[in-house]
Amino acid sequence: MTISAEKMKEMLWTMVLSRRFEDELMDLCKIQGKIPGMMILATGQEAVGSGACAALEPEDVIITNHRSHNHLLAKGANPNVLMAEIFCKRTGCNKGKSGTLHMAVPEINAPCTSTVVGAGPPIAVGRAFAQQYKGEKRVTVCFFGDGAAAEGSVHEAMNLAGLWRLPVIFICENNVYAGAQRLEEHAPVLNLADRAAGYAMPGVIVDGNDAPAVYQAVVEAKQRALSGDGPTFIECKTYRCRGHGEADPQHYQPKDEISAWQEKCPVPRLRDTLQAQGVITAADFQDMENRAAAMVREAVRFAEDSPYPSPEEALEDVFAE
Amino acid sequence: MQKLGMGQAVNQALREEMHRDPNVFIAGEGVGVSIHLNPMFPTHGLLEEFGPSRIKDTPVSEAAIAGLAVGAAEAGLRPVVEIMFNPFFTLASDMIVNHAAKLRYLSGGKSAFPLVVRMKSGAGIGAGCQHSHNLEAWVAHCPGLKVVMPATAADAKGLLKSAIRDDNPVIFIEHMGLYFAPMPVPEEEYLTPMGQAEIKRPGTDVTVVTWSGMLGVAMAAAEKLAQEGVQVEIVDLRTLVPLDKETILASVAKTGRLVVLHEATRTGGFGGEIAAVVMEEGFRHLKAPLRRVTGPDIPVPASPPQERFYIPNDEQLIMAIKEII
CATH class of the missing domain: 3.40.50.970 (Thiamin diphosphate (ThDP)-binding fold, Pyr/PP domains)
Known part of the structure; x- marks a missing residue:
């Protein structure tokens, strides 16, 4: 499959934007102490969200998890309202009620970020069921981690999706670590995609640091889903270069392992590929970085200038009237 | 009908x-x-x-x-x-x-x-x-x-x-x-709004707040007590959330006495919430301490005599009412 230059540039752009956005979060959280709560980053894993979302239309749905910033930005979320939400301000996408961990952006069809590990797949199954029920030619992508793959809810969701041939694409972002546990300490198989056979769905393994490879796998999964052939399990092999959260000292991760994976960083990798192919120039890339920096600066300014919600607004939005 | x-x-x-x-x-x-x-x-x-x-x-x-x-x-x-x-x-x-x-x-x-x-x-x-x-x-x-x-x-x-x-x-x-x-x-189409309790039996002497399967127990007890001249008012909550505090409090204001009856176990049961609402917002109307009649704090037993022992009955309710009238 040839991937258009536009798609390639789109993937690179959302990766560059995500990286700049999260590098800024790292600074805001660790150096400046401006962000409340936990901070969970996907640095080095951007090829998964950026590759997958490039294969989706605006009407397709994503369900994401605690490591969500890249997924949401790649799906088209406005950086200003994301940043304001991360600052827990009233102008955030959820009026400050979600914070960094639970951002729901239904206007871009990213209605649920669940931090309960393994909770995304059953909800994705429900969302995909609605697409099937209404006869929409749309898919739902569910991002979850290797840790989530150990949850019973994931088994139930995949079983139902396989049984009902639902248009859902399960993307397992295998970043080797679930909290402090390495994959071999929490899974008896090396390839989580092997489990797909148990649900009568294809299990596809891709290099999770190769955005075009992820894109291609999702395009194929989407074709299968839309032709009624049901779900696909895509395992993206990547690596968690940061800790589980920014408070994690990563004492259990070998330093040479981290540095070896940093060498495989997906952003320069796609940049170099596109430059070698003549799709972009070095100046184009610099321009992308400048644009991303300007957007993130503006997002931080917007968030910092925004008011907090009043304490009493905490009482709102529990029930629909 | x-x-x-x-x-x-x-x-x-x-x-x-x-x-x-x-x-x-x-x-x-x-x-x-x-x-x-x-x-x-x-x-x-x-x-x-x-x-x-x-x-x-x-x-x-x-x-x-x-x-x-x-x-x-x-x-x-x-x-x-x-x-x-x-x-x-x-x-x-x-x-x-x-x-x-x-x-x-x-x-x-x-x-x-x-x-x-x-x-x-x-x-x-x-x-x-x-x-x-x-x-x-x-x-x-x-x-x-x-x-x-x-x-x-x-x-x-x-x-x-x-x-x-x-x-x-x-x-x-x-x-x-x-x-x-x-x-x-009813044969015709109708909606029953959530959040509205219903007085299933009016009375003047004691309020029994209950719901679900216990309504029948409350009605049986009320029938027996009526023969002794005690008029029980039965509030069927129907909806626990939203809770119709007004109907509960109005009934307690009228009768001055409250017994909460539920099948669920006692500790942490919803009866405690009803009791707390009445203590906080209707205490001045109470002429006597309120009572709870509930399942005991045990898993529901399978053996028939033990299961009957678990389920609150009209005699227990009558006893609780008589303690406070």
Whole structure:
């Protein structure tokens, strides 16, 4: 499959934007102490969200998890309202009620970020069921981690999706670590995609640091889903270069392992590929970085200038009237 | 007026709402092809009438059933899913407690989750504690969930129709003991609003607040006490969340005495909440200490004499009332 230059540039752009956005979060959280709560980053894993979302239309749905910033930005979320939400301000996408961990952006069809590990797949199954029920030619992508793959809810969701041939694409972002546990300490198989056979769905393994490879796998999964052939399990092999959260000292991760994976960083990798192919120039890339920096600066300014919600607004939005 | 068991009344509500709104669908274990070929059961005959695209038999997967409801509701459908027995709720509880109840709040009010989770509850079927365990206090404790527990077939029908049309997640708990006794149900279409208790029997001497399967116990006790000249007022809550405090407090203001009666176990039971509301907002009306009549703090036993011992009865209620009048 040839991937258009536009798609390639789109993937690179959302990766560059995500990286700049999260590098800024790292600074805001660790150096400046401006962000409340936990901070969970996907640095080095951007090829998964950026590759997958490039294969989706605006009407397709994503369900994401605690490591969500890249997924949401790649799906088209406005950086200003994301940043304001991360600052827990009233102008955030959820009026400050979600914070960094639970951002729901239904206007871009990213209605649920669940931090309960393994909770995304059953909800994705429900969302995909609605697409099937209404006869929409749309898919739902569910991002979850290797840790989530150990949850019973994931088994139930995949079983139902396989049984009902639902248009859902399960993307397992295998970043080797679930909290402090390495994959071999929490899974008896090396390839989580092997489990797909148990649900009568294809299990596809891709290099999770190769955005075009992820894109291609999702395009194929989407074709299968839309032709009624049901779900696909895509395992993206990547690596968690940061800790589980920014408070994690990563004492259990070998330093040479981290540095070896940093060498495989997906952003320069796609940049170099596109430059070698003549799709972009070095100046184009610099321009992308400048644009991303300007957007993130503006997002931080917007968030910092925004008011907090009043304490009493905490009482709102529990029930629909 | 037609006479229906509560299961048949639920069945009518489901039928009417499915005819009215194509976004309503039903999912759960055995909701289509059931091991019970019994017209008294709530989903009997629905598969034949609405077909397999809207009546979805699922695997034995409570988390997936509840997740199906959450995801489909966010997309604008109106799922009515069944968790076969109240204790199995634990397997679905993450989807209900952390997601159905919280995702609207986490969205800042952008999303709605118009879903109904139906569950069977109640002791009295000899099935033991993993089938009979009334967990209404658990769900009532989760902001974002409405909790409905009808005591009559007519209320079950009207409340379920309201629940299906409501834009919030509703936990709808049906007492199995009420499936089989025919009760009057209006022929014409009607809705029963959630959040409104009903005085099922007016009285002047003592208020009994109850719900679900215990209404019959309260009525039997009231009948006996009336022969002794004691007039019991029975408040059937019908809905635990939203709670109709006004009706409770007005009744207590009238009678000056309160007994709360529920089948669920005592400690942490919803009766404690009723007692607290009355102590905080109606204390000045109380002429005597309030009482609770509840199941004891044990799992529901399977052995018939022990199960009968577990379920609160009219004699216990009469004794509690006599202590405070």
